[in-house]
Amino acid sequence: MKHDIQLMVNGDSYSLAIDPSRTLNQVLREDLNLTGTKLGCGSGDCGACTVIVDGRSVSSCLTLAVEVDGKEILTVEGLAPSGEKLHPIQEAFIEKGAIQCGFCTPGMELSAYHLLSQNPTPSEQEIREGLSGNLCRCTGYNKIVEAISVSADRMNRKPSKRKSR
Numbered sequence: 001m002k003h004d005i006q007l008m009v010n011g012d013s014y015s016l017a018i019d020p021s022r023t024l025n026q027v028l029r030e031d032l033n034l035t036g037t038k039l040g041c042g043s044g045d046c047g048a049c050t051v052i053v054d055g056r057s058v059s060s061c062l063t064l065a066v067e068v069d070g071k072e073i074l075t076v077e078g079l080a081p082s083g084e085k086l087h088p089i090q091e092a093f094i095e096k097g098a099i100q101c102g103f104c105t106p107g108m109e110l111s112a113y114h115l116l117s118q119n120p121t122p123s124e125q126e127i128r129e130g131l132s133g134n135l136c137r138c139t140g141y142n143k144i145v146e147a148i149s150v151s152a153d154r155m156n157r158k159p160s161k162r163k164s165r
């Protein structure tokens with residue numbers, strides 16, 4: 001029997017009738033066509049499926065869609081503030097060469113977003129810990145860590161005050 005659920009995804013509201021065994025990852029990718037959220041291991045080990053649910057970072061492959069009924073979900077498609085402008089984390093990933101095949105990137109960026117929302121000035125060690133649930137087979141991680149550090153600096157930078165004459 002199908003269950004009716006309501007999801008708020010990237011600011012848009014969806015009413016869906018779904019089989020209770022379907023994961024959030026399946027619903028995002030197959031029903032809402034939000035394929036930026038990847039499916040890697042399917043068992044909670046790789047972080048490719050990471051999304052933010054009510055401010056918490058979750059593995060969408062291990063989360064049933066019915067469990068997030070009524071909640072707010074952020075996927076990589078909702079990270080950029082507009083169609084013209086990327087999020088500072090995304091800009092820094094591109095600039096620092098932190099993307100190769102790109103499969104891990106949406107999950108990495110959402111883990112970074114979650115980390116910086118909890119800790120706006122993380123040390124290198126804290127960034128590495130914040131990414132410990134996300135695997136990357138391509139980059140060796142250093143460029144990803146550097147990109148997150150740069151984006152944290154930029155997000156914290158206050159506009160400089162003009163000197164009064």
Ligand code: FES
Binds near residue numbers: 038039048049050061
């Ligand atoms: S696909 Fe969910 S953790 Fe790997």
Ligand code: FES
Binds near residue numbers: 098100103105
């Ligand atoms: S860029 Fe290929 S898995 Fe990370």
